[in-house]
Amino acid sequence: MTVVAAARRQPPGEQEQYVRLACQEDAELLREVSDALKWDERMGDFLLDHAVPAGELPTLRPPAVTGTAIGPYRLLQRIGEGGMAEVWLAEQTTPLHRRVAVKLIKEGMDSKAMIARFESERQALALMDHPAIARVFDAGTTPEDRPYFVMEYVCGLPITEYCDRNRLNIRDRLELFTQVCGGVQHAHQKAIIHRDLKPSNVLVTLQDDKPVPKIIDFGVAKAMAHRLTDKTMFTELGVLVGTLEYMSPEQTDLTGNIDTRTDVYSLGLILYELLVGALPFEAKERRRAGIEEILRRIREDDPLRPSARASALGDASAPAARNRKTDPNTLKRQLEGDLDWIVLKALEKDRTRRYGSPSEFADEIGRHLRHEPVLASPPSVFYRTRKFVRRHRFGVSVAAGLLALLVGFAVSMTVEAQRIARERDRANREAEVSRRVKEFMTGLFQISNPTEARGNTITAREILDRGAKQIDTELRGQPQTEAELMDTMGRVYSSLGLYSQAAGLLERAVLTRKRVLGPDHADTLGSMDAVAYVYWHQERFDEAEKLYREALQILRRTVGPDRPESIEALNNLGRMMVQQFRSDAIPVLSEALERARRVLGPDHRVTVQSTKNLAMAYSTDGRHKEAETLFREGLTANRRMLGPDHPETAVAIGNLAMVLMNSKQYAEAEKLYREALELDTRLLGPDHLFTLTALNGLGWANLEQHHFEEAGRNLHEALSKERRVLGENNQYTAGTMENLADLAALLGKREEALADMEWAIDHGYRRYDEMVNDENLKSLRRDPRYQALLEKARQAAGKSSQN
Incomplete structure (x- = not known):
């Protein structure tokens, strides 16, 4: 800020008058400049790159310029x-030819204190040998x-920017972050x-x-067990060290009483930003609050859970989710639970409650990635109450002296405790149900009698059948667990087609x-939706529609018609109607899309x-141009949101190909x-339904272009x-056989064509x-x-529509 810089150059007695003249009627600017000058007064000239002690004034020398040889x-x-320093990209000429980074103390900064700090960073880096x-x-x-030192040139981006530019999903971000934890752990093992x-x-760079990740800038690093240099260094008591947005609570007390858990806290903030796309607080808002308020908030304000912060991003939620190859609702669900508590444990104000080291932090993330139980959990009621009292000591002490307020406080705390107890009991019940379900399912795969395995030929279907029979006998009296199973x-069973x-x-x-x-x-609504889906695929359309409409009515009444779950329920109803070739599916799905x-x-x-x-409804109704427009829109959205290598993107490509076939755009359809x-x-395997559908579609496109040999090979x-x-x-299966009947007819194989067509009609x-x-x-x-055969097909279609 130029006003602040100019004010700093004024004599002390004239600073205030200069600031008022410079800011004129701008109250906001006046407050910001005043805060900055108060910060200077308290912290000395630390923000101006440290004060130069008397008697240590540096000798001014020419600055380094491009082409200078060192x-x-x-x-x-x-x-x-x-x-205190500048970093140059340099070319090493002997004994190796390579590009390096040269860190050089700045002209005018070569006081004893600055040289000691510079050599401290150089020695800290020299102690370490780790890929990160x-x-x-x-x-x-x-x-x-x-003084200067030469280090590895890291051509990379800040980790948050790299992850966003490359749209890394949550798992990839976590795996990259654990490498950072490994590097910080190595530094701690070297007592840095x-x-x-x-x-x-x-910074993140590419190797092979x-x-x-590469951790850089150990310029304010602290040695725990040894001195990094024999030159005199000030202890920096009373001086803030670090960056406010990523500073731990203990760094704000200015006593220098920090340990390795300070770095764990900063790692927690980096992980928060990697997962959510934002820090737990608004940095601009904090900066406007003034330095005293900033430090107080760092010490006392608890961060929002990452999932809650992701939900509160507003307009920024969609791009943040897109950078993680997902949508806002799915991102929130991914963060809820384990990741919320892992991050909040790293960000505990009380460092004794944090992870003890970066390696413990990384191990916890590993447990989450392996779907194992994590150590982090929501803080206890006692702990939350103790923190509340510490934050509001004055108010609580006043309340303690007033009996009426004390009684009111006790009542409110009792009500809150009851609410928390209910939540705890509900969580415990759900955990118990989950445990019982896990034990039951695990038991199904444990064969107590060796002869029962019959040479390892027991099938997943047999395991399911055995489990279905055991539900009634082993879970009697446990209705919630029974229903879950x-x-x-x-x-x-439904996913296996065993409707x-x-x-x-x-x-x-x-x-x-x-x-x-x-x-x-x-x-309950989830189970109703699952039953309706089964009825639909059993061609019990009336019963399916009744359930879909009942669930939709309940959702509209309880959460409203514009909630995502209500719109999804409307989609399910319309999608089933499309499968019945009903034109009234179009207004239902049009309403869903509009909402x-x-x-x-x-x-x-x-x-x-x-x-x-x-789009599918339009295609079924013969409105192929409208279907094509929507399918192209959906494909563009999938590629933008999920990326080109996602199963949903592949489905969207197949859908567009299908409608292009219907409008006789065979060459483009074949390519798709x-x-x-x-x-x-590549993504789902050669036997997945989507893979087989695409293979059949390719055979169909080959057939329509009279590439009969390839068509036969793909369809068979x-x-x-x-x-x-x-x-x-x-x-x-029946649809593929119908395509083979077409192929046989085009090749003049009448008997084969009639036989294939009859088989297709008989099988669906x-x-x-x-x-x-x-x-x-x-x-x-x-x-x-x-x-x-036509009459047989007409009767089968009529029977299907009646059902």
């Missing part, structure tokens, strides 16, 4: 400048007696505390195409949850899903199907895998209208057997 190092470009810490190669003094850890001091196993087994378990889960939790509980765009914005997961579903097939195979491969993975009585092919208009089958139209 021994075997030629300065190329100044790439950084701090309070920039290495020191050489050191010396220039002909002008300016960094004291200024922040994103700009952790893998991101590697029935819901879980029912969903597994009759799934229906029985999920129906019972709904009844039990309605009785125990109530009809409006989120778990999602208005309330959630274009980049929300539910909005993208609504776009895809409405190839892209979807490559993605699905798809059919073989679908029979094995999905079974024969499956609409996808229900698209009578498409069969009537299929130009590939026109050579069969005069054959009475084909006419009989």
Whole structure:
């Protein structure tokens, strides 16, 4: 700020008058300048790069310039400048040719204190040898007696910027962060505390195409067990050391009483920013509060949970989530639980409650990544109460002297304790249910009788069947656990296409949850949705629609029609209607998309899903141009939000290819199907439903362009895998067989075409209208057997629509 700089140059008696004249009527500027000058008065000239003690005035010498040679190092470009030193990119000429970074004490800063600090950093770096810490190669003094040292040149970005630019997901960010913890742990093992850890001091570079963090700038590092230099250094008592935004509470008391847990706190703030995209507080707001208030808040204000902070970002939530390859709601869910408590444990004001070392911090993150129980947990009621009293000593002491207030306080605390107890009991019940479910499921995979394994041929289906039978006998009297297991196993049966087994378990889960939790509980609604999905795939459409509408009505009443869960319920209803080829699906899905765009914005997961579903409805209704527009919009959103290498992006590519096929844009469709097939195979495996759908689609595109040999190869491969993975009585298997019937007809193989078509109808092919208009089958139209197949298909389609 130029006003502050000019005011500092005024004689002490004239400072105030100068500031008032310079700021004129700008009250905000006047307050900020006054705060800055008060800070100067308290801290001396530390923010002006430390005071120079009397008798130690430096000798001014020419500054370094580009091209200057310092021994075997030629300065190329100044790439950084701090309070006491500047960093240059340099070229080493002998004995090696390489680029290095040269840190050189600044002209005019070569006092004894500054030289001692500079050599302290040089010695700290020299002590360490770790992949996550920039290495020191050489050191010396220039002909002008300016100390320098040469270190590894790190061509990288601050860790937060690197992660955002490369859109690293939460897991990748955590794995990169644990490497940083390893570097800080190494420094601690060498008895060095960094004291200024922040994103700009952790650069990420690429080595062998893998991101590697490098910790830099040990300029304010502190030695714990030895002196880093034999030169005199001031103790800096009464001087703030570090960066305010990343400073630990103990750094603000100015006593120098810090230990390795100070760095753990700063690491916690870096992790917070990596996960959320923001610090737990608004930095600008804190800066405006004045230095005394800033220090008080660092010592006393508890940070928001990362999940809560992510929810409170407002307009910034969508880009923050996009940088993590997800959407705001999913990001919040990813942070809730383990990551919330891990970060908050690192950010405890009381350092005895933090992780004892960076390695403990990294180990905790490792447990989370391996889905193991973590040590961090919400603070106890006693601890929260003690902190409240410490923050409000005066108010509590006054209240203690007034009986009426004391009684009121006691009552309010009792009510709060009861509320917390209820929450605790609920959490304990949920934890107990989770434990019992885990024990039950683990028990299913433990075969007590060796003969029962039959040579390791026991199947997942047999394990499921055995578990379904044991629910009633082993969990009697535990309705909540029973319902949880029935819901879980029912969903597994459903994912395997075993809908009759799934229906029985999920129906019972709904009844039990309605009785125990109530009809409006989120778990009850979740089970209702799962049952409706099963009914839909059993072609029990009336029952499915009734459940979908009931769940939608409850959600609209309890949380409102514009909540994401209500819009999702509307989507589920419309998607089922599309599968029935109902034109009234379009207004339902149009409403869902309108609400999602208005309330959630274009980049929300539910909005993208609504776009895809409405596009599917348009395609089924023959409105291919409108479908193509929406499918392209959905694909663009998926690529922007999730990146090109995501299963949902592959699905969106396949959807667009399908609608292009319907509008006879075969060449572009073929290209898209190839892209979807490559993605699905790499991301999901060769036998996944999405992979098989893309393979069948590619065969269809080959067929329509009369690339018959490739079409036959792709379609036969798809059919073989679908029979094995999905079974024969499956609409996808039947659809592939219908494509093979088309191929046989085009090749003049009448008998084969009729046989394939009949098989497809008998095993779930229900698209009578498409069969009537299929130009590939026109050579069969005069054959009475084909006419009989048409009638059979019409009856099957009619029966399906009636159901």
